[in-house]
Amino acid sequence: MLTDELGQGGTAAEGPGNRAEHQGRTSGNLVQLITPAGERVSHPEYDPWVQDVTDEQLCSLYEDLVVIRRIDTEATALQRQGELALWPPLLGQEASQIGSARTLRDDDFVFPSYRDNGVAYCRGIKLTDIIRVWRGNAAGGWDPYTVNMATSQIVIGSQTLHATGYAMGIQNDGADSVAITYFGDGATSEGDVNEAMVFAASFQAPVVFFCQNNHWAISEPVRLQSHIHIADRAAGFGIPSMRVDGNDVLAVMAATRVALDRARRGGGPTFIEAVTYRMGPHTTADDPTRYRDANELEDWAAKDPIRRVKALLDRKGLLTEKLEAAVQQKADAVAREMRSGCINMPDPEPLDVFKHVYSTPNSWLDRQQDHYARYLASFGDPAGAASEEGAH
Amino acid sequence: MLTDELGQGGTAAEGPGNRAEHQGRTSGNLVQLITPAGERVSHPEYDPWVQDVTDEQLCSLYEDLVVIRRIDTEATALQRQGELALWPPLLGQEASQIGSARTLRDDDFVFPSYRDNGVAYCRGIKLTDIIRVWRGNAAGGWDPYTVNMATSQIVIGSQTLHATGYAMGIQNDGADSVAITYFGDGATSEGDVNEAMVFAASFQAPVVFFCQNNHWAISEPVRLQSHIHIADRAAGFGIPSMRVDGNDVLAVMAATRVALDRARRGGGPTFIEAVTYRMGPHTTADDPTRYRDANELEDWAAKDPIRRVKALLDRKGLLTEKLEAAVQQKADAVAREMRSGCINMPDPEPLDVFKHVYSTPNSWLDRQQDHYARYLASFGDPAGAASEEGAH
Amino acid sequence: MTQMTFARAINSGLRKSLENDPKVILMGEDIGALGGVFRVTDGLQKDFGTHRVVDTPLAESGIMGTAVGLAYRGYRPVVEIQFDGFIYAAFDQIVCQVAKFHYRTQGAVKMPLTIRVPFGGGIGSPEFHSESPEAYFTHTSGLRVVSPSNPQDAHVMIQQAISCDDPVLYFEPKRRYHDKGEVDESLDAAGALSMEKARVVADGSDVTLVAYGPLVKTARDAATAAADEGVSVEVIDLRSLAPVDYATVEASVRKTGRLVITHEASQSGGLGAEVAASITERCFYHLEAAPVRITGFDVPYPYSKLEMHHLPSLDRILDGVDRALGRPNSLSGREG
Amino acid sequence: MTQMTFARAINSGLRKSLENDPKVILMGEDIGALGGVFRVTDGLQKDFGTHRVVDTPLAESGIMGTAVGLAYRGYRPVVEIQFDGFIYAAFDQIVCQVAKFHYRTQGAVKMPLTIRVPFGGGIGSPEFHSESPEAYFTHTSGLRVVSPSNPQDAHVMIQQAISCDDPVLYFEPKRRYHDKGEVDESLDAAGALSMEKARVVADGSDVTLVAYGPLVKTARDAATAAADEGVSVEVIDLRSLAPVDYATVEASVRKTGRLVITHEASQSGGLGAEVAASITERCFYHLEAAPVRITGFDVPYPYSKLEMHHLPSLDRILDGVDRALGRPNSLSGREG
């Protein structure tokens, strides 16, 4: 679960990131290093970027994948039990999130969407903080600066501009860290995402556009957003791109490292399309049976990101009972911690509604707060009186 | 000046529009059929699309180019004399506007920017109507439906979405007309233009994106918007594109016909980058000496769109004194008509300020109009009284 | 008359518009197979086809801008914005284009767009799913803005909005989607009360209480509660937010001399300010107290565990009624 | 003290901010070599370099969104929106992101953005170059909105805006750019009157006249003209539009009992409604007449040959003063 425990991989200057294939348009070929059956296939360009991944680290990646799926399952359960208001499952997208997030350095900065809770886990964000916002207890779950990750963005695509601006700041500061932004296939249609590519290309900002093409934007299939590969969008902005098997944790790692390395060396932005699949509903409020074919789900189940790592470990003789037990135990512990963090989360105080709107006093708001405090006081029991109607 | 007097050119089904080169990415090669020196160079792919252009028609194109430049000069003079509030010169871009506009059918629909007054002339819009808005006498100069051309758009890029929506309507209606939208190099950075390409590609709408890359967006050089060719943007949306010498009226015609033909036959959108140059200031309010090198102007003066057609006519022995005189006469007549239309344009009535906001009565506005009428009446002389201070 | 939910009543109104005018075309995200995230367009794509009920790419400015182009071509687009908080990406097209084309072209180009916006809070949603952005639009000349408060009005007003030649923002109080009511589907939209008219939904003599959309129910409940205390509250459902039918409000205030306005949107610069200012102008000498505003606070819409504090509740409204009447209230002893 | 134009006074304020804080960074279209279309940033790129004074691609949402990212990184971006009418493309980023990040992150992330907007009419420009969009922002919680009316304030307030940890919309009355005034450049922004405070710019006893930005000059001229007729007008320059310094306005109205508010923006839902409603709430029993609003009409900003009718003129303001005073006026005999 440690960020960058895998180091930076390869020798930067000689890496494939410098080759022509990466500078221009993607070939459209999907980068894959582990087949759905768990076979490690070699790829001369991308292999060097993961050659440092030890068996131990492979096991640790496996653990993360399992733990994150468990987080997802537990959160879904908490929602069903009324403990969370909503949850956007990442089921099926574990490899995309772990593979990319684990290549980041601590001083890189992440600008995610709402579905990137696996990334949040990799950044070391507390489980309670991850679900705070989904319980309705906060507008954002954590302090971005303590983990170098912004809180979830709900306005589709917005965060890609923030990442680009942040990267421009990195550049101004002369630092070699990178901003990475996560977004979906649907997001690529938004003006903001395209403007972000314009700015990133124009200023050659150290930013990585990480698109999880999970094939759906709520009920809309990806072909409604684009008839061609999502990765091909980037070339038109002069941004190199890669199309990678998003259910292959090693391929995702390799591609992300290519991109990070380019950014660190002043080579500007990169676009990664991680081809994956949203196995669950859009959120716990969604009913995908209304719009998608069960066969599609089956096809993708066969490409499951966890199963293939497991199979690879098995082939390598690493899938010991001990490992399985340890992973299971970790997942259980994490689920327990999350559940108890959720259930024991204290409710906010009524007057918190006025907090943090401004960083300095504001006369309009202060007056309203004063009036509302008096109003609450007029009932004797502040919190009780006001909560009575509201949600009618 | 007649729209489509040149017919549709080529035999549609066999045209280069069907070839692979046009379906995918542009090669980056600039399409040119007339060199700056006025030499007609052959181009196997594009020649068929202008093979029907007779000598007579070439002379007529020449006339249009000259007339439009004269309109531009006269309007600039009117502005300097205080008769127009503002004017956005199209000096240097005549071939892009004439070459494209003259390939349109009457039932095609144009969505222009503010600088496309040459296109407006080709659509048969009255000279007085063209300048109405620049004198400050109207919010839009003409009734779009009588000429199938929208009024000038000032919000950069906005009109590209309108064209795309209009094209979706054409498609729904089962018609074979086309929507064409004009915009600048700067506009390609706006979210709206990129979203327009998303929609156009997704619905395969019969729309032509005609970008006049005049190398400047006010003071910003095109490289600030994109490090690569503007035409290459389109491929990332799955839209075929062409890069054409925008100072070559025949090349522009050929490319536009390729695009129109594709759209009419259900082949969807096309993006054309017409590479040209804004020889004048951004508008009459601008001072380009603050930001651009005089040498650049000189370089481009050598590629003048009119001079090269003139040279071509000369080579062909068509540049007779009679032609020159006729063209001159036409230009003079047009300039006279525009000037008198401008100077004699009646001022609006004070209460016109309340007109056309809604198509049906609106109680808020009616009351304000009533109050203002009473206010004006309280001075005896309505118009005089109110105009006294306002613009302090 | 049929019992149906608020959402169903809109659905049925949309269906009638689609049937009656081939130029009506629905556009939005997820409005097709899914039937919209609130199922308001349920079944319509199946029955009218993908050319009449169009799932669009995920781009609000694109949706609005292409709708403008379709209107240019003679269509009557009905655009769904999935949630209130996502209308801002389309703001430029709405304010600069939708609202101004009729004016810009001297009436030549009409913009008969209807923009449907599920709005308001109270459903426990995350950020951007509970906003009340109506004041941005009521301040925008060239637009009309309406909000129904009950299934019957929802059913009729959506048809009126679609048949209006001006652009109409149609704000749907999403926390009322599941409320049921009697709907007369045979009611002729042209014959029904114009969507521009306010309606007195409860007669009263002591104080005028103005509400719209989601809070009309709360306001009526407050009037009932006040009646128990012997206070007679006249409740007005604005229905039209731009223009406001001031004649109806004014007539009531001339009678009661007192005015309370309530909305979920933030107070400063909200529609309540406009109503208070205009009514004060129109009948200052009939007013016995300053108009009172009971509204959301000047804060971003709060996370769901706090929303009941932000939303005007029955008790807060009653406190406002007391203030307008000069009865003991939470601010007693202070002017305003 | 130096005589300088309004535009120059801002330029000099920007220069001081750039000098004093290396984190200040200017962004916008054409602000570099050109110095902005109004020359407000003239010479700054030359002196501070392309990394501090950044010509951006032509994309307003992009400018605002990357400015948010820079603020995230610890910068203090000063964004120029070229003309009022082009701010709408950035509306989503302003309303959903700029205004809400501090709230969203429980104060962890500050958004010390300054958004400079040349606004208002009177310069004979085409569509979208003369708008007054301030009410959209004064209704948006999380933002602060100010507008200077004279070179000295412009100079000081731009520095105060930049050093404020909250996002500030800074509306520059473009038709005053060439007005000259004495500017004390040595004035310490921290020591000067806070940008949140209104200022009484002319003392009077009969009626309170509230204005801001471009109309402060017109309001002062109106007060001078009224004095000739023996009417004593107290003129208040709001300076801060959100929050409004109601204490100052209220004190004046308690004295005069009458209130006139003027702005160029359309009337319905404009800031005038907010001021009228709030002052009525605060001192209803001191008011002797309804507050009067003299504003632009509910129309898209008109083409230039008509703008003098839309813009509040000295005469229209005087007519409003007469109305507030119950003197003969264009609407005599009508309530409101």
Ligand SMILES: Cc1ncc(C[n+]2csc(CCOP(=O)(O)OP(=O)(O)O)c2C)c(N)n1
């Ligand atoms: C601007 C905006 N429009 C609409 C929505 C509603 N919405 C939430 S998620 C979603 C689909 C996003 O799809 P995609 O970008 O593919 O991401 P995914 O959910 O698949 O991870 C939509 C339309 C939103 N949140 N923001």
Ligand SMILES: Cc1ncc(C[n+]2csc(CCOP(=O)(O)OP(=O)(O)O)c2C)c(N)n1
């Ligand atoms: C949305 C928007 N932002 C800014 C402007 C101000 N502006 C007017 S023209 C222009 C440059 C446009 O450049 P380009 O698209 O290349 O067209 P050109 O003027 O060269 O024809 C700018 C920034 C505007 N009109 N609209």
Ligand SMILES: [Mg+2]
């Ligand atoms: Mg998706």
Ligand SMILES: [Mg+2]
């Ligand atoms: Mg240009």
